[in-house]
Amino acid sequence: SGNDSAIEYDHLIVATGGREPVASVPGLAEYGHTLRGVGGLGKLLSHFGVLLTSSAPSTVLVAGGGLAGVELAAAVADRAIRVGAPVTVVLAQSGTELLPVLGAEQPALVRRAKRELDKLGVQVRLGSRLDRITATNAYFADGTALAVDLVLGTMGQRPVPLAGLELLPHDLTGRLLTSATLAVADGVWAAGDAAMVRRRKTGLPVPANALWAIKAGARVGRSVARQVNGRRARAFGYRGLGQAASFGMGRSIGEVYGIPLTGVIAWITRLAFFLRFMPQRRRAVSVITTFAKLPFQGWVSPAVTTYEEQQLLA
Numbered sequence: 001s002g003n004d005s006a007i008e009y010d011h012l013i014v015a016t017g018g019r020e021p022v023a024s025v026p027g028l029a030e031y032g033h034t035l036r037g038v039g040g041l042g043k044l045l046s047h048f049g050v051l052l053t054s055s056a057p058s059t060v061l062v063a064g065g066g067l068a069g070v071e072l073a074a075a076v077a078d079r080a081i082r083v084g085a086p087v088t089v090v091l092a093q094s095g096t097e098l099l100p101v102l103g104a105e106q107p108a109l110v111r112r113a114k115r116e117l118d119k120l121g122v123q124v125r126l127g128s129r130l131d132r133i134t135a136t137n138a139y140f141a142d143g144t145a146l147a148v149d150l151v152l153g154t155m156g157q158r159p160v161p162l163a164g165l166e167l168l169p170h171d172l173t174g175r176l177l178t179s180a181t182l183a184v185a186d187g188v189w190a191a192g193d194a195a196m197v198r199r200r201k202t203g204l205p206v207p208a209n210a211l212w213a214i215k216a217g218a219r220v221g222r223s224v225a226r227q228v229n230g231r232r233a234r235a236f237g238y239r240g241l242g243q244a245a246s247f248g249m250g251r252s253i254g255e256v257y258g259i260p261l262t263g264v265i266a267w268i269t270r271l272a273f274f275l276r277f278m279p280q281r282r283r284a285v286s287v288i289t290t291f292a293k294l295p296f297q298g299w300v301s302p303a304v305t306t307y308e309e310q311q312l313l314a
Contacts, residue, residue: 011187011224014165014176015217018157018193018208025063025153027133032063032151047150052079057086059147061138063130064154065093066101067245070113072154074247077120089122090146092138094129094155101207101243102255109253109260116247130155157208159194171196180235182220189224191216200237211241211277244270 020034028034033044051058062073073091080087097103099110117124129141130153138146159174168184169177175196176184182197184190191197192213197206206212215238223233244254244266252266261269 009187011189011227013220013224014162014184014188014190014194015192015213015220016160016162016194018159020153020155021158022153025130025132025155028130028151028153031133031135032153034153035068036157044150044152048076048079051087051149052083052085055086057088058149059088059090060150060152061130061146061148062089062091062152062154063138064156065091065095065098065124065126066154066156067099067243069093069154070099070117071245071247072152073122074117074120074245076152077117077122078248081120089120090125090148091117091122092125092128092130092140094127094141096127098124098126099245102253105258106255106260109255109262112253112262113245113247116251116253120247157193162194181223181233182216182236183223183233189220191220197236199239200235206238207240207243209243211273212238214277241273246270 019036022029022032022034022037025032033047034040035044048060051060060076062069062076069091073089076087077089079085080089091098097110099113102113103110114124127142128144131139131141133139133148133151136147138148138151140146159176161174165176165188168188171177173196176188176190176194178184178190178195178197180198180200182189182191182195184195193208195216197212197216198204199206206216216236219234219236219238226233239257242254242256242258244252244261246252246267250264250267252261252263252270254261254266254270256269
């Protein structure tokens with residue numbers, strides 16, 4: 001291109017993040033919405049706003065039954081209820097279980113989540129893998145179809161690839177396989193959504209969420225500094241805090257260090273941790289301010305978990 005340049009390095013840290021695998025579902029890039037794509041949130045809010053102001057019945061499909069899908073389905077349903085819009089929300093999960101990240105160790109929390117979705121009128125379809133979508137319909141792998149007005153894809157994520165690293169070890173989703181110290185190869189490190197990191201005790205992959213990425217990134221930085229100073233890198237020993245999902249004011253599920261929480265306690269704990277790890281205190285204050293302005297109507301805001309969800313519910 002004429003603008004390429006080469007930079008030598010002693011240490012390379014790969015933290016390119018992840019994106020929804022929109023290419024895996026034909027039509028999703030053209031007719032669906034995701035939160036990670038450039039401008040994706042604005043397009044979603046614009047489309048959803050039209051549905052909320054229309055008197056015609058509409059259907060919103062959320063594809064993906066993980067924590068993100070469950071929360072967003074609840075957020076959309078709650079918003080429609082609060083403004084009196086005739087919106088039907090369908091949550092489609094390709095697997096046979098909702099919230100698989102919780103199901104193995106916290107089945108009671110999964111049952112609670114199902115009840116909360118039922119209260120909001122969310123229709124849950126298990127074993128329904130999204131095959132393709134058009135401007136008017138969603139088609140599933142089992143041959144069924146659903147007329148839809150809005151499709152939101154939350155089917156996990158794939159790492160953003162970096163050319164030149166093809167020969168390094170990867171898992172089936174394309175994440176770089178790391179050692180306990182987060183090293184991939186001599187002088188190459190990885191963290192966040194681009195890395196497949198295993199827990200030290202169980203060997204299971206760590207969750208792909210922001211808190212784990214923050215902690216792993218900090219560990220990589222310290223490890224590089226230690227090696228530059230002639231010292232050995234230390235293993236990544238973070239154990240995690242837990243996981244959670246919210247369904248409205250005072251209505252959440254979660255687990256902290258394996259201890260299950262529900263209701264108001266889970267909701268407050270979740271919000272507190274979210275605010276604690278916000279990258280900017282000014283943003284944390286804005287979250288509290290936005291939340292305080294929301295009208296209390298029994299169901300207020302699900303999920304003040306992310307800036308995106310604030311915008312969805314504002």
